[in-house]
Amino acid sequence: MxxxxxxxxxxxxxxxxxGIMIGIVVCALMLIIGxxxxxxVPARMLLIETERLEGVSRLP
Structure with a gap:
């Protein structure tokens, strides 16, 4: 018994x-990809609202 x-x-x-190890690897990969x-710049403008609202361009 x-x-x-x-x-x-x-x-x-x-x-x-x-399962925990797979979860850790998936989270790390998602962080890196993010x-x-x-x-x-185009993705940042689409995903991050404060980038548009600040009014200061990163380009000279």
């Missing part, structure tokens, strides 16, 4: 650990 419980818990913990997207 105890060894069966331990084996089931080990499998469950392994699945949970894998930073790349907002580095382009």
């Amino acid at each position: 105890t060894s069966q419980y331990n084996e089931r818990f080990r499998r469950f913990a392994s699945r949970m650990e894998r 930073e790349i997207v907002i580095s382009y």
Whole structure:
């Protein structure tokens, strides 16, 4: 009984650990992609409202 419980818990913990690691990687990739997207002026104007409202252009 105890060894069966331990084996089931080990499998469950392994699945949970894998899910958490995938979640961390996905969040990191989304952060990197988001930073790349907002580095382009057209995308920044579309996504960030304060960029339009400040009234100061980044271009000389």
